[in-house]
Amino acid sequence: MSIFRSTIPDVATEEPMVQLLGPDGTRTPHEQLDAVLEEADLATPERLRGYYRDMVMIRAADLEATSLQRQGQLGLWASALGQEAAQIGAGHASREQDYLVPTYREHGVAWARGIEPWRLLEMFRGVSHGGWDPNELRTHPYMIVLGSQAPHAVGYAMGLQRDGVVGTGDAETDTAVLALFGDGASSEGEVSESFTFAASFQAPVVFYTQNNQWAISVPTSVQSRVPLAQRSRGWGIPSVRVDGNDVLAVLGAVRSALDSARAGKGPVFVESLTYRMAAHTTSDDASRYRPAAEEQEWAERDPILRLRRHLEQLGEIDEAFVARCDEEAHDLAMQLHHHIHGMEDPDPVHMFDHPYAEPHPIVDAEREEYLAYVAQFEDEEEGGR
Amino acid sequence: MSTSTATTTLPIAKAITAGLRDAMTADDKVLLMGEDIGPLGGVFRVTDGLHAEFGSQRVVDTPLAEAGIVGTAVGLAVRGYRPVVEIQFDGFVFPAFNQITTQVAKMHNRTSGRVNMPLVIRIPHGGGIGAVEHHSESPETYFAHTAGLRILAPATSHDAYWMTRQAIESEDPVIMLEPKRRYWVKGDVDMDHRPELSPWQAAVVRPGTDATVLAWGPSMPLVLESAEAAAAEGIDLEVIDARSLAPVDYPTIADSVRRTGRLLIVHEASVLGGLGGEIAARISEQCFYHLEAPVLRVGGYHLPYPPARMEHAFLPDLDRVLDGVDRLLEH
Numbered sequence: 184m185s186i187f188r189s190t191i192p193d194v195a196t197e198e199p200m201v202q203l204l205g206p207d208g209t210r211t212p213h214e215q216l217d218a219v220l221e222e223a224d225l226a227t228p229e230r231l232r233g234y235y236r237d238m239v240m241i242r243a244a245d246l247e248a249t250s251l252q253r254q255g256q257l258g259l260w261a262s263a264l265g266q267e268a269a270q271i272g273a274g275h276a277s278r279e280q281d282y283l284v285p286t287y288r289e290h291g292v293a294w295a296r297g298i299e300p301w302r303l304l305e306m307f308r309g310v311s312h313g314g315w316d317p318n319e320l321r322t323h324p325y326m327i328v329l330g331s332q333a334p335h336a337v338g339y340a341m342g343l344q345r346d347g348v349v350g351t352g353d354a355e356t357d358t359a360v361l362a363l364f365g366d367g368a369s370s371e372g373e374v375s376e377s378f379t380f381a382a383s384f385q386a387p388v389v390f391y392t393q394n395n396q397w398a399i400s401v402p403t404s405v406q407s408r409v410p411l412a413q414r415s416r417g418w419g420i421p422s423v424r425v426d427g428n429d430v431l432a433v434l435g436a437v438r439s440a441l442d443s444a445r446a447g448k449g450p451v452f453v454e455s456l457t458y459r460m461a462a463h464t465t466s467d468d469a470s471r472y473r474p475a476a477e478e479q480e481w482a483e484r485d486p487i488l489r490l491r492r493h494l495e496q497l498g499e500i501d502e503a504f505v506a507r508c509d510e511e512a513h514d515l516a517m518q519l520h521h522h523i524h525g526m527e528d529p530d531p532v533h534m535f536d537h538p539y540a541e542p543h544p545i546v547d548a549e550r551e552e553y554l555a556y557v558a559q560f561e562d563e564e565e566g567g568r
Numbered sequence: 569m570s571t572s573t574a575t576t577t578l579p580i581a582k583a584i585t586a587g588l589r590d591a592m593t594a595d596d597k598v599l600l601m602g603e604d605i606g607p608l609g610g611v612f613r614v615t616d617g618l619h620a621e622f623g624s625q626r627v628v629d630t631p632l633a634e635a636g637i638v639g640t641a642v643g644l645a646v647r648g649y650r651p652v653v654e655i656q657f658d659g660f661v662f663p664a665f666n667q668i669t670t671q672v673a674k675m676h677n678r679t680s681g682r683v684n685m686p687l688v689i690r691i692p693h694g695g696g697i698g699a700v701e702h703h704s705e706s707p708e709t710y711f712a713h714t715a716g717l718r719i720l721a722p723a724t725s726h727d728a729y730w731m732t733r734q735a736i737e738s739e740d741p742v743i744m745l746e747p748k749r750r751y752w753v754k755g756d757v758d759m760d761h762r763p764e765l766s767p768w769q770a771a772v773v774r775p776g777t778d779a780t781v782l783a784w785g786p787s788m789p790l791v792l793e794s795a796e797a798a799a800a801e802g803i804d805l806e807v808i809d810a811r812s813l814a815p816v817d818y819p820t821i822a823d824s825v826r827r828t829g830r831l832l833i834v835h836e837a838s839v840l841g842g843l844g845g846e847i848a849a850r851i852s853e854q855c856f857y858h859l860e861a862p863v864l865r866v867g868g869y870h871l872p873y874p875p876a877r878m879e880h881a882f883l884p885d886l887d888r889v890l891d892g893v894d895r896l897l898e899h
Binding site for chain 2: 282284311312313316317318323324328331333334335336337338339340341342343344345346360372373376377379380383536537538539540541543544545546
């Protein structure tokens, strides 16, 4: 039996949530997902320690980025604190050949895809609009206009169908797309249109929403009268709600969804229930709209603590490993600090580099005008003024 | 129908069909997407026969969702395809406005040149067909104002064929504004010889000495007719077809205006904030000492496009163009 449901319960609140790790680290067996995790060797003690390390690293990078913003080194930072399991799990659920289409708060997903944190910070510092090669890393640029990336994911998946890399049965060939967006973006028309296209063409795409409860100041209850997971079912897209602070539930559900899409069984939707522990961005003040008690409640469901407790119950983690992770995370934060502080602003003439792929007479003329304008001041400086 | 004979006579719509067919034959990555473009052949029949020839993987009847159509085309382009999207009518492009301006136009720049957006958005545009609201718009200024986009506006069958080919070959996104009320006007097409003129260049289609008249797309037959009427009164007009609206070919226009000293710009879009204003400003700057008169514009009023029984008064016509010429020559 699939974990993905196609029907909507009469009572919306009856939507179940898949959870493999309780907040205290207790492991609950799950027939289907355990089989998925086992088959791909995704839940070995070695792997679990790897996820733990990943989450510790990305949290340290995230906290450092907030500090860098406070130091004036970044214009803005959108923290993903609290969403580490939802992101590290989803990122590692993908295969190398899969294409990921993120929103702008996917630092853990980016980490899992091998994108160095400093590349993410290029955008928030303002030295570029995107710091990596989407084709090389098979990860779309961060998307700021919410929901706009969802149809890109579906279109890419339609390209995969035409390339014959779906449903061949070869694990190295079959490819899917993971489209990521948040609870706020789920209200965007383009997300609905993406559901329509994906369903009509049975595109190999997994829609993955991190429901972090808050779209800046507006709670999910304003975005949707029903659990988000139920939304896609009206389109004929089966879905599941998972505990987004449980790295194993996320990993198993997303891997299972991607496997299904790769096999040519069409789109799947996964709602990952998590919590944005920080403010929306460094420009936001969450105390204006949500109670501290709620933040405290979610702090107790911390995804990193949860995995550590689980590893302790398994006897697969020791103080030395924890200390080593903390040390590496500290080193990463320091590297990030120095890298960003040492990052030079680009010469503004580079803004003329890539508006078009082919030569454009207006852009070329304006670049020359700009250079001539700048040059007259250089002459003045040389002239001793 | 063979598309490889030396010169053939085709209506503009069929020249575009031939351009699409030949582009699809030349490159497997070219695919068409849009509403009703499959077995029906599109509401204007521009894709007629292509579904039968290339199948539903390459001629894709999409759900009725313009943002979805353009947005999925972006994803296909990232994957290496060259999607050609049909927007059914000019007024229906606006649901896709976000995708066109924030995604299609900016993806290449956003990725520091790492990802190209070789997609074509075909839009039948302009008025004069007696349609209901939203079927007669001239939205070129919105797109001309957006860096990252290119706009072609063919006015002849020959340009319609070759601009379709060249838009598809472009590594940049191209909006093709097709003159819908001229779709069935026939003209000669030479499909065997690539034009020497770049699609991004304007063409002097009628040489003259007294004043320059610039227009594009559906207004071209009107301004040529106006030039003939003016000639009967002894006024020798030079007529330029802008062809490309983004970028506009200023050197060709400026060269003409330096000879004639006068420029009239004719377009269907509202004059206020229309592309003619930008052209007037640039030509005034570049040709200031050659101008014998201010640059004048004839176009739509600052109004929502009127109901069909009034559109004749909104659109430039022979009398309004000649009136503009008279005002230009009064100086």
